[in-house]
Amino acid sequence: MLGGVRVSAFNENGLGEPEQDANSALTELDKGLRSGKVGEQCEAIVRFPKLFEKYPFPILINASLLKLADVFRMGNNFLRLCILRVCQQSEKHLDKISNVDEFVRRIYSVIHSNDPIARAVTLRIFGAVAAIIPERQQIHHCIRSSLDSHDVVEVEAAIYAAIQFAAQSKTFAVSMCNKVSDMIQGHSTPANMKLQLIPILQYMHHDTNTAAMVRSLCIDLLPGYPAQEFVLVTLNTLTKLAAATLVDIPSQVNLLLKYLKNDPRWEIKLKSLEHLYELAKPGAHLWPPGSVEEVIEYVLSAKQKRIVVPALRVLKVLVESPRMCHEHRTSGSKLKELCSNHCYSPEPLIAVLAIQILTEILCYCFKENLEADGANEVITALETLILLLTYTDEKNTSQLKTALKCAVRLCEARQEYCKTFVELLGTQLHNIDGDYTITICEALGAIGSLRSETLLPLIDTILTLLTALADIPNASQLQTRTKTMLCTLIFQTLSGYNWNEPTYDTIIKVVEKNNLWANYCISRAAVRYGHHKIAHHIFSNLTEQVSLEHFHFWLMCLKEMSEAEMLLCENDETLVNRLDKAIIHYNKAAAALKAASTPQHNLTFQAEYMKIRTEFLQCLLQLIYTCNILCIVPPPAIASTIVQNTRDEYQRHGYITNQFRKCAKEFKNCGELHWKLYQTAFDADPATLENMQILQQMCVMLEQYVDSICVSGSAVKDDPIEFGSKNVRLELQQLVKACEHAVKIAQNLNNEEPVSTCTITHRQVEVLKVIVDLITKASLPVPRYFFQVLQSTSVKLAISPQPRVLGEFISVQAGSQLAVKVEGVVQHGTQPGLFRKIKEVVVTVTSQLQNSQKNKEILDPKLLEQVSVLSQTVTPHNDFFAAQFLLAFPRGGQYLLVVEASVIDENSNAWKTGPRSTLTVKVPEETKLTPIAVPGMANNANVILMPEDSLFTRGHLKKDVNKTQH
Structure with a gap:
């Protein structure tokens, strides 16, 4: 069975072996590099990119690339080619090389080889690492010299390196401009090499004079080299140059339009439209006046269908600009005429593009409250297109999805x-x-x-x-x-x-x-929209039909949670019984969730979300209990005395006042828990964040109303919910409506019975019960993030120094400082940046003196309360960041260092994502010296300072001194 399978000597962790750490993996690959067999060396080399992705820390990458540079210097050309591939695949890790000079020195030694293949690979590896060595003059000189080589392979490698360095170095680009220009214009340069040299010019945009000179050179080349390959390469270079400088976009658009209309070759026409598409992305406001109309006129007069699709793509990008929509919103515009001619085209792609343009213009008019000419015609054309795409036998799934997106956009607008x-x-x-x-x-x-x-x-x-x-x-x-x-x-x-x-x-x-998975998906959708009864039925049938234990407990958790929410919405029992039973089921769900957690899936968000929900229901139950004691717990006999002493009129009611205030405080704490959970949910989808916002605002609303009953000067605000029910998502609308209804009831009570004196009335308590009943019956939509993580982002930290033995302390000499270096990597899942991206990382180091058993009676409690906090904000580069701190320890003892990372997204919102690491630092305590009198010595020298806990202070000193005297 295994005879045909080659067993690798390198650990892939694919068959359940324990995962290696970075040092073990590097040591294993180093053994392969030192092997005498070329095959094992190559196998070790090609594994380095995977190692870099798994452990992307500078110390490992620097050591690895130096080892590879040694192999490059001593090995054969095949090994060098493998190392070149490693450098090309590890481009984002190259800037972590700390010994760049040594790396370049080892690679550079091969450039003097007599083998042109070796020199060519060396030039290509310099091009691959150009980002970290852009201004190395010796390498610039090597590239220029190799361009004059008689070996074709070496010249092509020099051209590749020149392209890479021109993209990184302004000095190299400017110095190479004349050289490349002479080679392109020179008669001795072969035509195929000229085609490779022209793309170098697209990076000569570092200053206006060079860019203008390069553009003039390329434009002069066009009539001199009219062959199709030259024209295509030159137009591509000019387009890239114009897109980088922006100031040349008008002239480049005119040039492309000239070739589109005048050149008879279809390949050039289509490429011109592709380049116009690239120049349309920066915006229609950069195009010269009349150029858009020229494109429209050309398409209207064109008889070839293959021109229509790329032209409509250009217009689709241009119409994303509000200026274009405003200019062509009327029914008499040329753009609308063009789209009307093609929105019923038998070609689905043409019809879809035309409908997209008309939809964009129509949505702009709806957004700006302008008159939308021809709206009915657009709707009719879109309906016809959808019918055509659904009834045809051909599969046009992408076109149908685009047409349906247009329908959804129109429904959102109107x-x-x-x-x-x-x-x-x-x-x-x-x-x-x-x-x-x-x-x-x-x-x-x-x-x-x-x-x-x-x-x-x-x-x-x-x-x-x-x-x-x-x-x-x-x-x-x-x-x-x-x-x-x-x-x-x-x-x-x-x-x-x-x-x-x-x-x-x-x-x-x-x-x-x-099937079971489909049933799970159905029940998951049910709880997302608040239909817990049907979800409870499905989860109950699924719990015993899974093979793994933690899956069983996960389904048990969902079953108990859905049963709790189902009980809250029933009308058969009293409010207190419903809340009491729901809390019991939520506690069972929390216990099942703990059993469902694994090291790979810790279910932290789910546990916190359910814990806060349980706390909220407990607060509601406690509030109902407090309302019920109004009639059965009379105020104490000394209530009037308490009012006089506290100057609080609400104390006249006695026990219920304090209980109401306690309930308000608990609602406030519950709202703060929602906010803390919100800050940790960096990867959550917008609907989940909105869900937590509404639940937090619900706590704020109840806190305000309870305070308005028992605290002087408090009143119910007009709108505690930050967003109206019209703009909220469908699954959350029931929660928002319940909150709005509760606010309306509370405001009506204040308007009907304005309370001038500080009294708690039965009417207020009854209204409070009605509000709690409304909130309870509002079905909870369980957010999507509870089940699915569409975006996965984590931060991994490496802290130095580390103790030699895990769990031990780091020793620091008294009076010295500790340098702490924190390196981190941002790791992404399959869809990085789906909802939000990390812009900055905040690294915080907290140092606090600990109270040990030995010195607990000596330390002042005020010293224990002093905490040193250092923070640094860094910007990740290629998902890597580093921060350094210098910590001082004012006195001896044991300190606890806490290193924590949090992130800031592109909208400057802070998220407490973690991770959090701790270190223990031990500083030797300063030894106290005790004066000891020595008999027989002079008066001025009869005192010796000795350590307080020394043996000499316990009587030995006197004996030894006496012996010495005798």
Whole structure:
């Protein structure tokens, strides 16, 4: 079985072996480099990029690249080529080389070899590391000399190196300008080499004079070298140069338009349109006047369809500018005429591009409250296109997705279009085996997320389809996914509505014949939209059908949580019983969640979210208990005396006043817990963050109302919720509506019964119970981040110095300072920067003197309270950052150092992501000297200072002195 499998000597950690640390991995690769077999050396070399990605710290990368430089100096050309590939693949780690001079010295020695292949590889490796050695004059000289070589391989390598250095070094670019110009214009340079030399000129943009000279040279080359390859390369170089300088964009646009209209070769026409597309990205405001109209006129007069698609792509980018939309918003504009001519094209790609341009103009008009000419024609064209794409036999999935995105954008701009597109897409759902069903369901979900009642007309159609799918014995993967999507549409539609029996029975019927993963996805969607009853039914059936223990406990956690939320919404029991039972189930869920946690998946966010929810329900229950004691706990007999002493009129009510204030404080603490959890959720999606914001504001609202009852000068604010129910997401609208209803009730009470005296009335307490009941019945939508992490970002720290033995302390001499270096790496998942990106990292080092058993009676408590905090903000470069601190220790003892990292995103928001590391530092205490009188000595010299705990202070000194005297 294993005879044909080659077993590697290098650990890949692919078969469950313990993971190596950085030193062990580097040692193992170093053995391969020293091997006498070329194959083992090559195998070791090609593993270095993976090592750099796993341990991207400067000390390891510097040591590794120096070893590779030694192999490059002593090895053969094949090994050198492998090392070149390592440098090219590890470009973002090259700036971590600390001994750049030594690295260059070892590589540079090969440039004097008699082998032109070796010199060529050396030049290419210099080009690969040009970012860290851009101004090395000796390498500049080598490149210039190699350009005059008679060996073609060496010249091509020199050209590659010249391109890389010109992109990095202004000095090299300026000095090489004349050299490259002479070679391009020289008759002795072969034509194919001229084609390789021309791209060097695109990096000559470091100053205006050089850029102008290069542009003039390239423009002069165009008539002199009219061959297609030369024209294409020269136009590409001029376009890159113009995009970098920006000031040459108008002239370059005119040049490209000239070749587009006048050159008969189709390859040049198409490339000209591609370059116009590149120049459209900086903005339409940089294009010269009339150039856009020239493009439109050319496309209108063109008879070839292959010109239309790239031209429409250019116009699509240009129309993203508000200026273009404003100029072409009227029905008589040439752009609208062009798009109207092609929006019914039989070619789907052409029709989609035309619809996209018209949609962009229409959405701009809606946003700016301008008159939208031809809106109905755009809607009709879009409906026709969607029907064409869904009925055709050809698969045009990307075009259909683009058309549906246009429909969603129009519905977001004007919600009255929702009904039109829902009716249109609902007629396409009958084909449950079609490839487009999932795409249509996604579009319906996007439209349905705008308002809950949007999909109500389709509820019968969706239930009919689900019934038909449930009867299929062996459903395909597409049909199973379709069932999941249709169930999600049901959850969206019934958000905020009560379920009837037929709908509930249909979902149960679908679940009974579905696979386990699809059922989990359906239940996950149910709790996201607050339908906990159906989710509890599904989770209950899934708990015993998983193979791993932590999966079982995870499902048990979800089952208990959904049961708790289901009990809160029932009307059969009293409010106190509902809250009490929900808290019990939440505690069971928290216990199950602890059992579900693993080192790889610690479920920290989930545990904190459920803990805060339990605390909030406990606060609500305590508030109800406090309301119920108004009639059964009378104020004490000394209430009037307490009022006089405290000058607090609310103390006249006695015990209930303090209990209300305690409840308000607990709500405040609960809101702060939500905010702390919010700050740790850097990778959370916007809906999850919005969910936590609303829950925090709910705590603030209850705190304000309770304070208005029992604290002088407090009142209910007009709008404690920061955003209205119109702009909030569909799954969160029920929470916001409950809060708004509660605020309205509280404000009505204040308007009806303005309380002039500091009294707590039965009416206030009853209203407070009504508010708690409203908040309790508002179904909690469990956020997406609770289940799915779409963006994964973590910070990994390496701190030096480290103790020799793990868990021991670092010893520092008294009176000296400790230099702490913190190096870190930002690690990303599969979708880096999906929601937000790290702009800066804040590294904080905290030093505090610890109270040990030995000196606990000696240390002043004030010294223990003194904390030294040093902070430094650094910007990651290629996901790496480093910070250094110099710590002073004012007195001897044991100190605890805490190193913590937090991040700042591109919007300057701070996030407490961690990690957090601790070190122990021990500073020897200053020895106290005790004066000892020595008999027989002179009066001025009869005192010897000795350590306080020395043996000499316990009587030995006198004996030894007496012996000496005798």
